[in-house]
Amino acid sequence: MTTRxxxxxxxxxxxxxxxxxxxxxxxxxRRTKVALIYKRTGNLRACQLLLGHTKLEMTVRELGVKLDYAQELSEQVDL
Incomplete structure (x- = not known):
């Protein structure tokens, strides 16, 4: 199925x-589903992967998460 x-x-x-x-x-x-996943899990890294973002700041902007909180969550996740 094409995008169109x-x-x-x-x-x-x-x-x-x-x-x-x-x-x-x-x-x-697309954004709504990931926002619901973030709300349920608080896992910003998973959201970043699902959205295909290379930079955490892009995910933060799209989800409307405060940057300090996002960085705190990101540091809790080991890669």
């Missing part, structure tokens, strides 16, 4: 649910 096919499918689902497809997209769903 997935986006069309998502638009159809949103229409069926009566939601405005201009307010939701594939990226917002």
């Amino acid at each position: 096919q997935y986006a069309r499918l998502l638009d159809d689902w949103l229409d069926l649910a009566g939601l405005d497809h201009t307010l939701f997209g594939t990226h917002s769903l």
